Amino acid sequence: xxxxxxxxxxxxxxxxxxxxxxxxxxxxxxxxxxxxxxxxxxxxxxxxxxxxxxxxxxxxxxxxxxxxxxxxxxxxxxxxxxxxxxxxxxxxxxxxxxxxxxxxxxxxxxxxxxxxxxxxxxxxxxxxxxxxxxxxxxxxxxxxxxxxxxxxxxxxxxxxxxxxxxxxxxxxxxxxxxxxxxxxxxxxxxxxxxxxxxxxxxxxxxxxxxxxxxxxxxxxxxxxxxxxxxxxxxxxxxxxxxxxxxxxxxxxxxxxxxxxxxxxxxxxxxxxxxxxxxxxxxxxxxxxxxxxxxxxxxxxxxxxxxxxxxxxxxxxxxxxxxxxxxxxxxxxxxxxxxxxxxxxxxxxxxxxxxxxxxxxxxxxxxxxxxxxxxxxxxxxxxxxxxxxxxxxxxxxxxxxxxxxxxxxxxxxxxxxxxxxxxxxxxxxxxxxxxxxxxxxxxxxxxxxxxxxxxxxxxxxxxxxxxxxxxxxxxxxxxxxxxxxxxxxxxxxxxxxxxxxxxxxxxxxxxxxxxxxxxxxxxxxxxxxxxxxxxxxxxxxxxxxxxxxxxxxxxxxxxxxxxxxxxxxxxxxxxxxxxxxxxxxxxxxxxxxxxxxxxxxxxxxxxxxxxxxxxxxxxxxxxxxxxxxxxxxxxxxxxxxxxxxxxxxxxxxxxxxxxxxxxxxxxxxxxxxxxxxxxxxxxxxxxxxxxxxxxxxxxxxxxxxxxxxxxxxxxxxxxxxxxxxxxxxxxxxxxxxxxxxxxxxxxxxxxxxxxxxxxxxxxxxxxxxxxxxxxxxxxxxxxxxxxxxxxxxxxxxxxxxxxxxxxxxxxxxxxxxxxxxxxxxxxxxx
Amino acid sequence: xxxxxxxxxxxxxxxxxxxxxxxxxxxxxxxxxxxxxxxxxxxxxxxxxxxxxxxxxxxxxxxxxxxxxxxxxxxxxxxxxxxxxxxxxxxxxxxxxxxxxxxxxxxxxx
Numbered sequence: 001x002x003x004x005x006x007x008x009x010x011x012x013x014x015x016x017x018x019x020x021x022x023x024x025x026x027x028x029x030x031x032x033x034x035x036x037x038x039x040x041x042x043x044x045x046x047x048x049x050x051x052x053x054x055x056x057x058x059x060x061x062x063x064x065x066x067x068x069x070x071x072x073x074x075x076x077x078x079x080x081x082x083x084x085x086x087x088x089x090x091x092x093x094x095x096x097x098x099x100x101x102x103x104x105x106x107x108x109x110x111x112x113x114x115x116x117x118x119x120x121x122x123x124x125x126x127x128x129x130x131x132x133x134x135x136x137x138x139x140x141x142x143x144x145x146x147x148x149x150x151x152x153x154x155x156x157x158x159x160x161x162x163x164x165x166x167x168x169x170x171x172x173x174x175x176x177x178x179x180x181x182x183x184x185x186x187x188x189x190x191x192x193x194x195x196x197x198x199x200x201x202x203x204x205x206x207x208x209x210x211x212x213x214x215x216x217x218x219x220x221x222x223x224x225x226x227x228x229x230x231x232x233x234x235x236x237x238x239x240x241x242x243x244x245x246x247x248x249x250x251x252x253x254x255x256x257x258x259x260x261x262x263x264x265x266x267x268x269x270x271x272x273x274x275x276x277x278x279x280x281x282x283x284x285x286x287x288x289x290x291x292x293x294x295x296x297x298x299x300x301x302x303x304x305x306x307x308x309x310x311x312x313x314x315x316x317x318x319x320x321x322x323x324x325x326x327x328x329x330x331x332x333x334x335x336x337x338x339x340x341x342x343x344x345x346x347x348x349x350x351x352x353x354x355x356x357x358x359x360x361x362x363x364x365x366x367x368x369x370x371x372x373x374x375x376x377x378x379x380x381x382x383x384x385x386x387x388x389x390x391x392x393x394x395x396x397x398x399x400x401x402x403x404x405x406x407x408x409x410x411x412x413x414x415x416x417x418x419x420x421x422x423x424x425x426x427x428x429x430x431x432x433x434x435x436x437x438x439x440x441x442x443x444x445x446x447x448x449x450x451x452x453x454x455x456x457x458x459x460x461x462x463x464x465x466x467x468x469x470x471x472x473x474x475x476x477x478x479x480x481x482x483x484x485x486x487x488x489x490x491x492x493x494x495x496x497x498x499x500x501x502x503x504x505x506x507x508x509x510x511x512x513x514x515x516x517x518x519x520x521x522x523x524x525x526x527x528x529x530x531x532x533x534x535x536x537x538x539x540x541x542x543x544x545x546x547x548x549x550x551x552x553x554x555x556x557x558x559x560x561x562x563x564x565x566x567x568x569x570x571x572x573x574x575x576x577x578x579x580x581x582x583x584x585x586x587x588x589x590x591x592x593x594x595x596x597x598x599x600x601x602x603x604x605x606x607x608x609x610x611x612x613x614x615x616x617x618x619x620x621x622x623x624x625x626x627x628x629x630x631x632x633x634x635x636x637x638x639x640x641x642x643x644x645x646x647x648x649x650x651x652x653x654x655x656x657x658x659x660x661x662x663x664x665x666x667x668x669x670x671x672x673x674x675x676x677x678x679x680x681x682x683x684x685x686x687x688x689x690x691x692x693x694x695x696x697x698x699x700x701x702x703x704x705x706x707x708x709x710x711x712x713x714x715x716x717x718x719x720x721x722x723x724x725x726x727x728x729x730x731x732x733x734x735x736x737x738x739x740x741x742x743x744x745x746x747x748x749x750x751x752x753x754x755x756x757x758x759x760x761x762x763x764x765x766x767x768x769x770x771x772x773x774x775x776x777x778x779x780x781x782x783x784x785x786x787x788x789x790x791x792x793x794x795x796x797x798x799x800x801x802x803x804x805x806x807x808x809x810x811x812x813x814x815x816x817x818x819x820x821x822x823x824x825x826x827x828x829x
Numbered sequence: 830x831x832x833x834x835x836x837x838x839x840x841x842x843x844x845x846x847x848x849x850x851x852x853x854x855x856x857x858x859x860x861x862x863x864x865x866x867x868x869x870x871x872x873x874x875x876x877x878x879x880x881x882x883x884x885x886x887x888x889x890x891x892x893x894x895x896x897x898x899x900x901x902x903x904x905x906x907x908x909x910x911x912x913x914x915x916x917x918x919x920x921x922x923x924x925x926x927x928x929x930x931x932x933x934x935x936x937x938x939x
Contacts (some may be wrong), residue, residue, distance in 0.1 A: 004893065005893065395901035461910060479926065493931060499928065500923055509920060527924065531919075534916040537916065598921060604921050755938050
């Protein structure tokens with residue numbers, strides 16, 4: 001069967017790694033992903049472990065890498081993916097990598113700093129140019145026309161005489177646009193008309209050197225007189241963080257200054273260009289170095305973290321590590337250790353040690369079985385060497401889905417979609433897609449493939465293709481025979497709008513349709529009466545068989561773990577209870593299908609009433625028995641089923657307690673092997689694997705002692721769960737009926753309300769063809785959205801629930817943990 | 830699908846020529862469906878897949894899984910088909926049809 005039937009055997013191995021070769025060995029193990037290290041230094045904090053210094057250095061390097069990565073991203077460049085698989089570098093290379101990286105980071109920081117400075121300077125120059133360049137009318141006009149003393153216009157009457165002798169001064173600068181109005185207001189309020197201010201927006205937008213946003217600064221020119229006013233103005237402008245530039249009154253001087261500024265800014269721009277070219281060179285070097293470096297350092301850090309989990313031997317010559325390894329991989333492990341430590345002289349060894357705890361579960365899957373194992377593991381990873389439900393789930397899950405989804409058309413669409421994904425699975429574009437919903441569908445492509453395939457099959461059996469039935473074979477019901485023999489003349493038919501075919505009349509019912517449901521039922525108005533009965537009985541039959549299969553799988557668990565007594569004391573009563581009651585129900589259904597003919601239809605026995613009376617030990621006079629000794633058989637079955645309950649409840653605990661008492665009474669000599677056997681079964685009683693002894697060596701004494709109340713309690717819970725569960729789980733399988741009914745009805749409604757309206761509209765051929773196009777589009781969209789996606793998800797969920805609860809609680813505990821080997825594979829992606 | 834040779838409107842006026850009917854089936858010329866033949870065919874088919882198929886699976890790491898898949902498929906599909914045909918073997922009531930349906934199916938499915 002391979003390893004999918006139950007998990008592989010996993011052993012605990014002890015590795016002796018010579019100190020010199022420890023790094024290489026662990027690095028090789030990481031490349032192969034063979035073993036899972038156990039932390040031997042769990043009590044030691046992270047800061048006190050042996051290789052903490054190396055780990056810290058790796059982390060510092062990673063910080064530098066992050067900084068470089070951020071810079072590359074800021075410049076709008078992309079980091080290429082690392083090429084090939086680089087192994088973790090030896091420890092002596094760490095220094096070299098560190099130096100290179102630090103050098104690059106320093107260069108990058110310097111260049112960036114220079115660039116910032118230059119840009120700030122350029123910004124200042126540009127502002128100055130703008131301030132000088134723009135003409136501010138009123139203040140200059142005021143300066144020119146109004147002389148220093150007497151030719152003052154009455155508008156500017158100063159409060160006192162002596163002020164008339166003061167010279168007009170200027171303050172020129174630039175302010176951010178959103179502060180301009182506030183500045184103007186404050187200036188006016190503070191200086192009370194002793195100034196004339198003019199604000200103008202700059203013509204071009206300048207890039208802010210810090211944020212990079214283009215903003216339009218406002219330049220202003222303030223003319224004032226009076227020293228105190230001047231001081232006030234300067235304080236106000238300083239408060240508003242305005243840039244103030246010296247303003248020369250004579251026009252030529254200003255023009256000269258402007259020219260000088262322009263020259264300066266040109267030179268500055270050249271220098272800036274050079275700086276940016278150098279920056280891109282540095283970034284190019286970073287792009288080359290970074291991907292490989294990041295991967296190498298990540299691997300190195302992982303190796304050191306793994307080495308931190310090893311303990312040091314007493315001689316300090318080698319490291320001791322404990323790891324879980326699959327037994328089949330042990331030879332490979334030995335080989336790898338030998339190869340890696342060949343230069344060190346002393347070779348590393350690994351040998352198996354007995355394990356105290358439950359080993360992890362390892363089940364190897366390929367890309368087909370992985371999705372099915374995934375849905376089993378989503379419920380819970382199996383205990384060590386427990387029977388794995390996945391190989392059966394590969395078929396039963398799509399089958400139960402298809403029972404709820406059965407439609408040829410919808411199944412075909414789902415199958416084709418999955419087929420497209422499967423055929424395109426190796427394309428890199430498909431693998432690199434980031435959309436999560438697509439990834440979910442893509443991961444389950446084999447699941448969808450099987451689900452679609454089975455849905456096509458069940459669609460043929462239900463005889464539904466987009467809710468339409470097909471007559472591949474001729475129908476088994478003859479309407480003509482009924483009409484001719486019952487005298488259904490045209491007048492008679494016109495008077496009666498609904499007429500029923502009677503199977504008792506010869507020639508009307510010609511035999512069962514050979515493959516699936518007869519197509520006449522899709523034309524009948526009472527088709528639900530027939531289909532409901534059929535689907536309910538089908539659900540119960542499938543459910544009882546599925547659950548019985550689950551109980552039988554439990555047999556393999558009992559045999560493997562050496563709990564033979566459970567076969568007689570648990571499996572047998574369980575089977576008697578399940579099959580005696582619900583297996584008998586299935587028998588009744590089959591018997592009625594085979595033996596109750598149409599001629600007796602008036603007095604046909606009701607299975608439901610028989611089943612109820614079976615439990616109540618009573619009988620209904622109007623309900624005739626199905627077969628001759630029915631009452632006796634039912635009586636016997638109920639008694640057997642009720643008798644199996646106390647066996648299930650008390651059998652195993654009493655057996656275990658009696659065995660313990662026997663062993664305690666025996667002499668000490670024979671006790672050791674029996675002790676081992678008892679501890680095995682104790683251990684198994686609490687549910688562990690065969691290799692495991694309960695607890696550490698110190699607890700052997702307590703392990704012998706079975707606590708009676710615990711054992712009885714555990715068994716009582718199991719019994720109640722099983723017996724009540726039988727009833728509720730059988731009823732739970734009726735969801736197969738409910739969902740298939742819902743799907744059929746939704747599909748029917750969509751056809752009747754959308755497509756049929758367009759197909760049966762009595763329009764001219766050309767017009768109807770045109771009308772059909774949008775109607776079909778609506779039909780297609782609604783089919784995909786409602787019937788495929790919504791109903792598909794719903795049926796998926798319910799099939800999953802049936803597996804997880806109704807099937808798996810008969811034999812699967814799912815309380816293990818997976819073997820997660822030490823591997824670099826996740827980082828290579 | 831079987832199509833009538835004449836349109837329903839003309840048939841309703843009973844101008845169709847009478848057709849020869851096989852003996853033993855008054856009022857129709859449809860042949861009876863046997864029950865034994867489909868059972869034999871499908872039992873053989875799924876039996877080949879489920880019982881004989883496993884012998885032909887090539888040796889390899891996936892042999893166990895493929896055998897399980899074949900057997901499970903055969904069991905599930907055979908069981909489902911069997912339930913469908915057994916449910917229709919002895920019908921206790923027949924389909925209730927609208928008179929329009931009777932008018933055209935009566936002659937369509939002959």
